[in-house]
Amino acid sequence: MTTNSNFLTRNRGILIFFVVMLLAPFLIGLLEGSSPAVVLANEGGLSKFLEGLGIEIFILAIFALSFDLLFGITGLLSFGHAMFFAVAAYLTGIALKTLQLPFWQVTLLVLLAAIVQALLFSIVLPRVKGITFTLVSLGLASVFHIIVMSSDMINLTGADVGLQGVPTPAFINPASERFRFYVIALIFLVATYIFYRRFVASPTGRVCVAIRENEDRAKMLGYSTTTFKVVAMIISSITASIAGMLHALYQPIISPTVADLGFTVTALLIVLIGGVGTLSGAIVGAFGFRLLDFTLRRFLGESASFVTGSVYVIFVLFVPYGIIGTLRLEKLSTRAGWKELFSRIRGNA
Amino acid sequence: MTARETIIETQNLSKHFGGLAAVDDVSIKIETGTLHAIIGPNGAGKTTFFNLLSGNLKPTTGKVFYKGQDITGKPIYRMIHMGIGRSFQITNIFPNLTVHENIRLASQAMEDKNFRFLMDTTKMQTVEERTAIVIEKVGLSRQADIPARVLPHGDQRKLELGIILAPDPELLLLDEPTAGMATDQVPELITLIQEVQQSDDKTVILVEHNMNVVMKVSDRITVMHQGKILAEGTPAEIAANHEVQTAYLGGLYDLNT
Numbered sequence: 001m002t003t004n005s006n007f008l009t010r011n012r013g014i015l016i017f018f019v020v021m022l023l024a025p026f027l028i029g030l031l032e033g034s035s036p037a038v039v040l041a042n043e044g045g046l047s048k049f050l051e052g053l054g055i056e057i058f059i060l061a062i063f064a065l066s067f068d069l070l071f072g073i074t075g076l077l078s079f080g081h082a083m084f085f086a087v088a089a090y091l092t093g094i095a096l097k098t099l100q101l102p103f104w105q106v107t108l109l110v111l112l113a114a115i116v117q118a119l120l121f122s123i124v125l126p127r128v129k130g131i132t133f134t135l136v137s138l139g140l141a142s143v144f145h146i147i148v149m150s151s152d153m154i155n156l157t158g159a160d161v162g163l164q165g166v167p168t169p170a171f172i173n174p175a176s177e178r179f180r181f182y183v184i185a186l187i188f189l190v191a192t193y194i195f196y197r198r199f200v201a202s203p204t205g206r207v208c209v210a211i212r213e214n215e216d217r218a219k220m221l222g223y224s225t226t227t228f229k230v231v232a233m234i235i236s237s238i239t240a241s242i243a244g245m246l247h248a249l250y251q252p253i254i255s256p257t258v259a260d261l262g263f264t265v266t267a268l269l270i271v272l273i274g275g276v277g278t279l280s281g282a283i284v285g286a287f288g289f290r291l292l293d294f295t296l297r298r299f300l301g302e303s304a305s306f307v308t309g310s311v312y313v314i315f316v317l318f319v320p321y322g323i324i325g326t327l328r329l330e331k332l333s334t335r336a337g338w339k340e341l342f343s344r345i346r347g348n349a
Numbered sequence: 350m351t352a353r354e355t356i357i358e359t360q361n362l363s364k365h366f367g368g369l370a371a372v373d374d375v376s377i378k379i380e381t382g383t384l385h386a387i388i389g390p391n392g393a394g395k396t397t398f399f400n401l402l403s404g405n406l407k408p409t410t411g412k413v414f415y416k417g418q419d420i421t422g423k424p425i426y427r428m429i430h431m432g433i434g435r436s437f438q439i440t441n442i443f444p445n446l447t448v449h450e451n452i453r454l455a456s457q458a459m460e461d462k463n464f465r466f467l468m469d470t471t472k473m474q475t476v477e478e479r480t481a482i483v484i485e486k487v488g489l490s491r492q493a494d495i496p497a498r499v500l501p502h503g504d505q506r507k508l509e510l511g512i513i514l515a516p517d518p519e520l521l522l523l524d525e526p527t528a529g530m531a532t533d534q535v536p537e538l539i540t541l542i543q544e545v546q547q548s549d550d551k552t553v554i555l556v557e558h559n560m561n562v563v564m565k566v567s568d569r570i571t572v573m574h575q576g577k578i579l580a581e582g583t584p585a586e587i588a589a590n591h592e593v594q595t596a597y598l599g600g601l602y603d604l605n606t
């Protein structure tokens with residue numbers, strides 16, 4: 001079957017990643033002396049703990065992928081990207097806890113909200129470009145952050161304390177069904193990545209790249225660029241919403257920090273570390289980001305954030321193409337990288 | 350010459366920038382299948398006039414008709430689908446994409462499959478075929494897989510022309526296609542433009558500073574000066590026009606030498 005083997009060769013890297021990640025809990029289990037059966041029963045100590053870390057990384061990676069589709073592929077730098085994630089997280093929490101809706105209805109609601117938000121951003125898309133879009137998107141997201149944080153909303157969102165006590169459906173309960181949750185998050189990440197790769201190689205994706213490179217020219221080629229940006233925005237917001245929903249199901253508390261600018265910057269950092277517009281960089285970057293943060297926090301405690309911050313700044317300064325971008329170039333070209341980064345952040349207004 | 354159909358027409362077209370009338374009450378008719386040159390000194394309003402025809406600028410007053418249809422104020426991305434292609438005085442390409450991808454994107458725009466976001470672009474056969482033909486035509490086959498930004502300027506001008514040719518428009522607006530090209534590369538590009546125009550009976554509106562070229566290739570010439578039309582006619586008529594001689598051609602071109 002040619003189509004099958006094509007699929008395998010085309011996606012070899014991510015499929016190897018999938019298998020390795022799938023086996024990892026069992027290998028770690030063996031190291032700590034738990035049999036595969038113990039791991040499957042979620043009774044391993046270290047393996048269960050690392051599955052949790054893995055879930056967090058997968059969620060971050062999905063979120064970062066959705067950011068890279070807009071920023072790295074289409075050239076839209078949104079500072080309101082965290083809103084897609086946060087709306088999904090809070091909606092999941094509120095729908096499960098306060099409204100007590102069945103799970104499928106929650107999912108439907110989250111998807112609907114993702115599309116509505118993308119369309120909301122799309123109202124401003126044809127009107128503002130470059131850095132103006134960045135600021136408008138920040139404004140939109142800030143409004144949501146303020147609503148979440150307001151004391152009037154305390155019964156729904158938990159305001160600054162966060163939303164607690166969300167009843168996660170038993171079949172994916174992150175405590176008792178950790179391994180299953182881990183596999184589901186992994187599958188979402190791998191599926192998103194494969195889908196994104198296909199998208200970028202599709203006619204629609206190629207036009208998104210053209211928009212990033214020179215939007216006016218793309219228009220004159222005959223593309224209604226706004227429509228393409230809206231398509232990218234909808235795909236991105238749905239992806240970020242899936243990440244946000246997984247987050248709400250996994251975390252015991254949905255903290256309002258997922259709605260603020262800092263969380264968008266996290267996605268930006270991840271993509272910068274991994275390599276802007278490379279897609280796989282979002283996954284590599286998410287691992288790097290979370291593992292560095294985790295390790296330093298272990299040894300340095302709270303002061304770690306200062307160190308991690310400095311590490312990222314220095315890293316981006318000297319490796320502007322990110323890990324994957326630099327590997328593809330097969331050389332470090334700092335200055336050219338900076339030029340490209342700057343032009344991307346400025347946008348082609 | 351028998352009267353031919355008008356492909357594009359402007360009526361009292363004006364564009365003001367603040368107090369400056371860059372294009373001032375221009376009414377012009379261009380016949381289908383001709384190579385029509387627009388000449389005039391720097392700042393005469395030629396590029397602005399093109400921007401009004403191609404929809405890049407909205408006129409202050411006046412209208413543009415394409416094949417009898419009012420197209421004033423139509424969005425830019427509609428133009429190529431109606432058959433109007435436009436190249437730029439200052440190279441306007443996708444510098445970070447390969448030559449092939451530049452042309453391919455221009456061809457792909459004419460397909461109706463642009464929203465199939467799970468389709469593999471390399472499987473769009475007509476697009477690939479068209480791309481290969483155009484790359485060959487503008488003589489960039491050997492450079493097909495390198496990023497456009499590393500091409501020498503002359504080759505970037507060829508690429509710009511290729512981008513216009515790919516969607517196969519009926520009307521080509523070429524704004525100084527040879528600008529900045531080495532002199533020895535100019536004839537090649539001009540020949541190519543002539544070939545395209547004659548073999549497919551296309552209409553070309555050409556802005557060009559090189560008078561020898563203009564006099565040789567044009568069917569008709571319009572002379573612009575300070576936003577207005579100063580004269581219009583065949584190359585011989587223009588060369589003989591006293592007003593044009595004094596206002597513009599005098600020092601630059603003289604038919605008698």
Ligand SMILES: Nc1ncnc2c1ncn2[C@@H]1O[C@H](COP(=O)(O)OP(=O)(O)OP(=O)(O)O)[C@@H](O)[C@H]1O
Binds near residue numbers: 369391396438
């Ligand atoms: N966007 C703009 N804003 C203000 N003034 C403009 C703008 N574009 C053009 N102009 C002015 O309009 C006049 C006509 O410019 P235009 O570029 O159309 O001339 P041109 O005939 O193409 O000249 P050239 O031969 O140098 O290309 C000039 O005086 C120019 O400074």
Ligand SMILES: [Mg+2]
Binds near residue numbers: 395397438
């Ligand atoms: Mg000009």
